[in-house]
Amino acid sequence: MPNYECVMCERREAITAFVPEACSSCGGTLVLTEAEQQAITERVATQNDRFRTTWGADAEVFGRMVFTPGVTENGGAFIAKVREAVRGFDSFTADNDPYGEHDFGAVTVEGVKVYWKIDLFDADYDAGSELRDDLAATRRVLTILLPGEY
Numbered sequence: 717m718p719n720y721e722c723v724m725c726e727r728r729e730a731i732t733a734f735v736p737e738a739c740s741s742c743g744g745t746l747v748l749t750e751a752e753q754q755a756i757t758e759r760v761a762t763q764n765d766r767f768r769t770t771w772g773a774d775a776e777v778f779g780r781m782v783f784t785p786g787v788t789e790n791g792g793a794f795i796a797k798v799r800e801a802v803r804g805f806d807s808f809t810a811d812n813d814p815y816g817e818h819d820f821g822a823v824t825v826e827g828v829k830v831y832w833k834i835d836l837f838d839a840d841y842d843a844g845s846e847l848r849d850d851l852a853a854t855r856r857v858l859t860i861l862l863p864g865e866y
Contacts, residue, residue: 720746759849761818764834767856768818769803779834779856780841786862787830797825798860802832822863832860 721728724744739746748756767777783795801823808818819834836845837855845854 719749719752756849757816764818782859784861784865786865
């Protein structure tokens with residue numbers, strides 16, 4: 717149950733059914749508490765890792781994989797090595813993962829640098845997910861690309 721705090725009156729509210737627009741007490745802007753923001757970030761990172769390391773085989777974390785033309789033109793054997801390198805990536809640092817969501821990385825395969833990134837969409841893939849840590853409302857797209865295609 718997400719906890720929000722009013723920026724004006726500092727009242728805290730726990731709201732589950734929707735993203736609130738205003739404080740029910742004073743009408744001020746509600747923001748997620750710092751603890752709640754951290755908890756969401758940790759859940760998103762765990763879900764992203766589950767999706768990436770199982771290559772979409774985790775039945776609870778839905779999504780798609782996309783290879784850009786620059787990657788696919790290197791052939792099937794290269795793609796297989798890239799898949800394994802991306803699945804095994806665990807070198808997250810403050811420099812390559814500044815938001816802590818494990819949504820970006822870089823690997824080198826056969827001397828070729830390859831980026832991967834995970835974007836979070838709503839269930840219809842029409843827009844970004846507003847409920848980023850809600851598995852029922854969020855779909856992931858793992859894109860594998862060359863740096864020049866970023």
